[in-house]
Amino acid sequence: MSYVTKSPWIIHYDGSSCNGCDIEVLACLTPMYDVERFGIINTGNPKHADIFLVTGSVNEQNISVIKQIYEQMPRPKVVVAIGICATSGGVFRECYNIMGGVDTVIPVDVYVPGCAARPEAIIDGVVKGLGVLAEKRARLPQELADERARRAESPRDEDDTTEDVITVDVAGGADAAEKGDA
Amino acid sequence: MSGNITVTIISVAAYFILAPFIGGLLAGIDRKLSARFQGRCGPPVLQPFYDVFKLLEKEPVTVNGAQDFYVACCLVFMIITGAFFFAGLSLLLVIFTLTTAGLFLVAAAYSSNSPYAQVGAERELLQMMAYEPMVLLTAVSLYLVTPIYDDYGSVLHSFNVIDIISHTHVGVQYLPGVFIGLLFVLTIKFRKSPFDLSMSHHAHQELVKGLTTELSGKTLAVLEVSHWYENVFLLGFVFLFFANGTALMIVVGVIVCLVAYFFETFIDNVNARMKWQFAFNASWIVSLVCGVVNLLIIYIAVIYFGWGV
Numbered sequence: 001m002s003y004v005t006k007s008p009w010i011i012h013y014d015g016s017s018c019n020g021c022d023i024e025v026l027a028c029l030t031p032m033y034d035v036e037r038f039g040i041i042n043t044g045n046p047k048h049a050d051i052f053l054v055t056g057s058v059n060e061q062n063i064s065v066i067k068q069i070y071e072q073m074p075r076p077k078v079v080v081a082i083g084i085c086a087t088s089g090g091v092f093r094e095c096y097n098i099m100g101g102v103d104t105v106i107p108v109d110v111y112v113p114g115c116a117a118r119p120e121a122i123i124d125g126v127v128k129g130l131g132v133l134a135e136k137r138a139r140l141p142q143e144l145a146d147e148r149a150r151r152a153e154s155p156r157d158e159d160d161t162t163e164d165v166i167t168v169d170v171a172g173g174a175d176a177a178e179k180g181d182a
Numbered sequence: 183m184s185g186n187i188t189v190t191i192i193s194v195a196a197y198f199i200l201a202p203f204i205g206g207l208l209a210g211i212d213r214k215l216s217a218r219f220q221g222r223c224g225p226p227v228l229q230p231f232y233d234v235f236k237l238l239e240k241e242p243v244t245v246n247g248a249q250d251f252y253v254a255c256c257l258v259f260m261i262i263t264g265a266f267f268f269a270g271l272s273l274l275l276v277i278f279t280l281t282t283a284g285l286f287l288v289a290a291a292y293s294s295n296s297p298y299a300q301v302g303a304e305r306e307l308l309q310m311m312a313y314e315p316m317v318l319l320t321a322v323s324l325y326l327v328t329p330i331y332d333d334y335g336s337v338l339h340s341f342n343v344i345d346i347i348s349h350t351h352v353g354v355q356y357l358p359g360v361f362i363g364l365l366f367v368l369t370i371k372f373r374k375s376p377f378d379l380s381m382s383h384h385a386h387q388e389l390v391k392g393l394t395t396e397l398s399g400k401t402l403a404v405l406e407v408s409h410w411y412e413n414v415f416l417l418g419f420v421f422l423f424f425a426n427g428t429a430l431m432i433v434v435g436v437i438v439c440l441v442a443y444f445f446e447t448f449i450d451n452v453n454a455r456m457k458w459q460f461a462f463n464a465s466w467i468v469s470l471v472c473g474v475v476n477l478l479i480i481y482i483a484v485i486y487f488g489w490g491v
Contacts, residue, residue, distance in 0.1 A: 002239065003232050003235035003236040003238075003239055004236050004239055004240075006229075006232040006236065007229065007232040007233045007235075007236040031220060031221040031222045034217070034222040034223050034224070036213075036217060036222065036224060036225050037217075037222070037223045037224060037225055038225075039225050039226070039229050039232055039233070043391070044390045044391070045390045045391045045395055047243065047395070047396065047397070047398040048391065048394075048398060048402065050236075050240075074240045074241040074242075074243040074398050074399050075240070075241040076239075076240070076241070137239060140239075140241060144241065
C-alpha cells in the first residue's frame with residue numbers, strides 16, 4: 001500500500017463563494033471531526049500538499065491563483081471540488097464574471113456537492129480522493145521516466161538544464177490570453 | 183583502551199541507527215499528546231514515519247540544485263554532531279558542529295527567492311542568536327563542575343562528554359539555574375510555541391511554513407529526519423545534568439528527558455507564538471539570570487574556595 005494514503009496533506013482554497021463550505025472544511029479540523037486522526041494536515045503550502053480542496057466557484061480573478069496552486073503541488077496530487085459552487089458554479093453560474101466549476105480551470109478528481117457540503121461529506125470526498133491518489137502514485141514513476149526520456153530527446157531551452165526543476169507560470173501572459181478569449 | 187574504543191563505536195552506531203526511530207516516535211507521541219490536550223483523538227503514533235515515507239514517494243521538485251545539497255549537509259552535520267556527542271568528545275566541538283548544521287538549513291532557505299523562506303531564514307538566525315549564549319554557558323558550566331586530575335595530581339577541567347557523564351557529581355545539583363536556562367532555550371530548539379518563529383510543525387502560520395516553505399518531497403523528508411536526530415541529541419544534553427556513572431542515575435536521566443519532552447509539548451499547547459523580540463529578550467534575560475548567576479557562584483566556589491579539588 002502506498003504511504004500517500006496514510007498521510008494526505010491538504011491545501012484549501014476558497015474561490016468566490018458564500019464561505020459556507022469554507023467554514024465546513026475548517027470544521028473538519030475541529031475536535032468534533034478531527035481529520036488529523038487519518039494523518040490529514042491542513043498545510044498552507046501547495047508544495048507540501050497532496051490534496052487540493054477548492055470551495056466556491058471560479059471567477060476571472062482567481063483563475064491564475066487556482067492554476068498556480070495546482071501547478072506548485074508536486075505529484076501525485078488530487079483535486080476535490082467541495083460544494084455545489086465548486087462543482088458546477090451553483091447559484092453563481094450565470095454571473096458575468098463566473099467561469100463555472102473548478103473543472104473549467106484544472107482537472108477535478110472528486111466532486112462533493114452540497115450547499116453547504118457537510119463535514120461528513122467532505123471527509124468522505126477526501127477519502128474517495130485517497131483512492132485516486134494511490135492510483136496516481138502507482139503511475140508516477142512511469143510518468144517521470146517518460147518525461148525524462150522526452151526531455152532527453154528534445155532539450156528545450158537553458159531553463160531545462162537541471163533535472164527535476166519545475167517552472168511555474170507567473171500570472172500574466174497565459175492567463176491574459178485566456179481572459180481575452182472569455 | 184580497546185574496550186573504550188569498542189564502547190565508543192557501539193554508542194555512535196546506536197545513535198546513528200536508533201536516533202531516527204526514537205526521534206520519530208517522540209514526534210508521534212508529541213502529536214498524539216497535543217491532540218489529547220486539545221480534546222482530539224489525534225493521529226497514530228507512527229504518523230511521522232508515514233509522513234516521511236509519503237514525502238519520499240513524491241515527485242522531486244526543487245527550486246534550485248543548491249537547496250538539496252544544503253539540506254543534505256544539514257542532515258550530515260546533525261548526524262556528526264550527535265556522533266561527536268555520543269562518542270564522548272568535547273562539548274564545544276559538539277555545539278559548533280550543531281551550529282554548522284543550523285547554518286546549512288538557513289542557507290537552504292536563503293537559496294530560494296520565496297519571501298516566506300527568506301523571512302523564515304532571518305528569524306532562524308535571530309533564534310540562533312537567542313539560544314546560543316545559553317548553550318555555550320551550559321558547556322562552560324558542565325566544564326567547571328567536572329574536575330579531572332592529570333598524571334601529576336593537579337586539577338584540570340574537562341569539556342569531554344565522557345568525563346562529564348562518568349564524573350561522580352550529579353550536574354544538576356550544582357547547576358539548577360543552568361538547567362532551567364537550558365530547558366528554556368530547548369523550547370526554541372524544539373521549535374515549540376511561543377518560540378516557533380522560523381518554522382512551526384503546526385499548519386497555517388503567518389509565514390506559511392517559514393524555513394521549509396520551498397522544500398518539498400525528499401528534501402523535506404531529509405530535513406524531518408535531521409530534526410529527529412537533533413531532538414534525540416538535544417535530550418542527550420538534558421541527560422548530561424543527571425549522569426554520574428551509576429545505573430540509577432541513567433534511569434533517572436532518561437526519565438527526566440522524557441518529562442522534559444512532555445513539558446515542552448505542554449508549553450507548546452498553552453502558548454501563542456510570540457514576536458522575535460520577545461524570544462530574544464526572554465532567552466537572554468533567562469540566560470543571564472539563571473545561567474550567568476549560577477555560573478558565577480560555581481566559578482567563585484572553584485577558584486577561590488578550591489571546591490571540587
